[in-house]
Amino acid sequence: MNARFLTLTLGGLAALALVSSDLHAQDGMAMKDGMAMKSCCSPQGPQKKSAPVAASQTKAAQKVTITVANGTYSPASITVKVGKPVELTFLKGKNIGCGDTVVFPDLKITKELKATKTVIAFTPKKAGKLAFTCSMGMYEGSVTVK
Numbered sequence: 001m002n003a004r005f006l007t008l009t010l011g012g013l014a015a016l017a018l019v020s021s022d023l024h025a026q027d028g029m030a031m032k033d034g035m036a037m038k039s040c041c042s043p044q045g046p047q048k049k050s051a052p053v054a055a056s057q058t059k060a061a062q063k064v065t066i067t068v069a070n071g072t073y074s075p076a077s078i079t080v081k082v083g084k085p086v087e088l089t090f091l092k093g094k095n096i097g098c099g100d101t102v103v104f105p106d107l108k109i110t111k112e113l114k115a116t117k118t119v120i121a122f123t124p125k126k127a128g129k130l131a132f133t134c135s136m137g138m139y140e141g142s143v144t145v146k
């Protein structure tokens, strides 16, 4: 009798374990879907190509403020002059997703954006194009150095 009871109990536990692992799998799926919805890298429609914005020149630096929202940088394309300090101020907009980290691969700069504003400063040493992206490398903006 006891052995039979034990077998039944074990069977019950195994069934429970199966049910609960099923539930976990579903939880995982649901979470993944939720993240995909929020991800800046999920399709958001075509990214608008806007004209490059020239940095505003002060004596000490050349400055641009960039807002990150809904999978895009505004402006996404910036022009600066070579050899003069650049100050890019990043602001967090809506639906920022993984855009809350800005990466400049060529400059080896990775910065998590603060709630208020985040300044990324560097001095371009040569003409060319410096890309910047979200943490997953999919949102893209660029600084053209002339």
Ligand SMILES: [Cu+2]
Binding pocket: 039, 040, 041, 098, 099, 134, 135, 136, 137, 138, 139
């Ligand atoms: Cu991304």
